[in-house]
Amino acid sequence: MTPIAAPNVHEAEPIPEAAHADVARLLETGELFRYTSPDAPAALLEREFAAVIGSRYALAVSSCSAALFLSLKALDLPRGARVLIPAFTFAAVPSAVLHADCTPVLVEVGEDFRLDLADFRAKLDAADAVMISHMRGHTSDMNALLALAEAHGLPVIEDAAHSLGTTWRDRNIGTLGQIGCFSFQSYKLVNAGEGGMLVTDDPAVIARAVIMSGAYEHNWKKHDIAAAHAARWQNRLPLYNMRMSNLAAAVIRPQLAELPRRVRDGRANHDHVAAQLSAVPWFHVPTPLAAERRAPDSIQFSLRGFSDGEATAFIDAAAARGVPAQIFGMSTDNARAFWNWQFLGLVPDLPRTRSLLMRACDVRLPVRLNRAELDHIAGALVLAAEEVKAPRAYGT
Numbered sequence: 001m002t003p004i005a006a007p008n009v010h011e012a013e014p015i016p017e018a019a020h021a022d023v024a025r026l027l028e029t030g031e032l033f034r035y036t037s038p039d040a041p042a043a044l045l046e047r048e049f050a051a052v053i054g055s056r057y058a059l060a061v062s063s064c065s066a067a068l069f070l071s072l073k074a075l076d077l078p079r080g081a082r083v084l085i086p087a088f089t090f091a092a093v094p095s096a097v098l099h100a101d102c103t104p105v106l107v108e109v110g111e112d113f114r115l116d117l118a119d120f121r122a123k124l125d126a127a128d129a130v131m132i133s134h135m136r137g138h139t140s141d142m143n144a145l146l147a148l149a150e151a152h153g154l155p156v157i158e159d160a161a162h163s164l165g166t167t168w169r170d171r172n173i174g175t176l177g178q179i180g181c182f183s184f185q186s187y188k189l190v191n192a193g194e195g196g197m198l199v200t201d202d203p204a205v206i207a208r209a210v211i212m213s214g215a216y217e218h219n220w221k222k223h224d225i226a227a228a229h230a231a232r233w234q235n236r237l238p239l240y241n242m243r244m245s246n247l248a249a250a251v252i253r254p255q256l257a258e259l260p261r262r263v264r265d266g267r268a269n270h271d272h273v274a275a276q277l278s279a280v281p282w283f284h285v286p287t288p289l290a291a292e293r294r295a296p297d298s299i300q301f302s303l304r305g306f307s308d309g310e311a312t313a314f315i316d317a318a319a320a321r322g323v324p325a326q327i328f329g330m331s332t333d334n335a336r337a338f339w340n341w342q343f344l345g346l347v348p349d350l351p352r353t354r355s356l357l358m359r360a361c362d363v364r365l366p367v368r369l370n371r372a373e374l375d376h377i378a379g380a381l382v383l384a385a386e387e388v389k390a391p392r393a394y395g396t
Helices: 018-029 041-053 064-074 092-099 117-124 142-151 203-214 227-233 246-278 308-320 351-357 371-394
Strands: 057-061 082-086 103-107 129-133 156-159 179-183 196-200 298-303 360-364
Touching (some): 057 064, 064 179, 064 203, 082 117, 092 103, 092 129, 129 142, 196 203, 203 227, 246 298, 246 371, 298 308
Antiparallel strands (some): 179 196, 298 360
8 A cells, every 4th residue: 555645744844943052052151051140041940940830840851750859859768768660661760769769659540540549549558669650741630649659658749741831620631639740852742852941949959969979079059059058969869960051941941932822733633633533333442530620742542342463453554544543552572561571570450451452542643743644643543443444343
């Protein structure tokens, strides 16, 4: 079959013109290091991001993985601390837990892509912390999760890599737990290629995180943090050197102004495609929770009544129409399939999560797409399903 022309779903929006002058200035002066001055682009970004997200403090770092790692270290958890994480997440999350000398404990995820609260409750008594991934922007029941964690005295870290702009009861995701972590990797709503942000309202946590991020000597004074907390930890904590460069910060800063538009367009794009897919009996698109207002740039749906062979044929038929889709559990070495995390050693059997991932499809929907392009994607997915299933469904 001749491939059909389709939008390039891996192409990002151009970086706003407002970044060009600041980037050019940095290239001319060579001031790429964040501690060149208190008003360096990285320091300005921290203040601006904290204001946008609604947190007291923000720390710009090299990646969301770095933010997750520093969060665990900043909480001063004991070596071997057991950290509950959803079994549906990216491999970087359990990796960050291991890197922090803690032990990841995988919790089941249900068919709605959200944390299985029954399994979560069952594992709370033996836990020391919770790291909740809002994977692909799907928010778990944060009211229930936070209440359970508080009852057990457990700190909650939000992995909001996929959830910048998502709200829960009108509060920004990433500000509900003790610490929130965000990503600026290329396939996120704000794109710096790489980069991350840690946010918190806790002065002790931010002081520890700033020092360990690489604020050697007295560079912590160039952060908006309490001097009493930072001075206490000077020279008493290891330096992991996970700082963000000024160049990355200069690329990110003007994109913050674009965030409301991107959130609006991403939600509209998702809902437009979701309506078409939901009309097909072979697709199940999870609905948002009542308290959740998502900011998606991709769509997830589960295949209903497909064998392994039919699921593979569906992916091939979509690709032939120019629409790349993946099934998390059937993509070779997929970093989101927990059984591929061999670095954990013995991986537990999690049947609910495995069942979800073996039929869960993922398709990118960049916010820059127009309605015609969205209709092409939705139509290609529907036609691919009909090609596989219609002969059996309709006897043709």
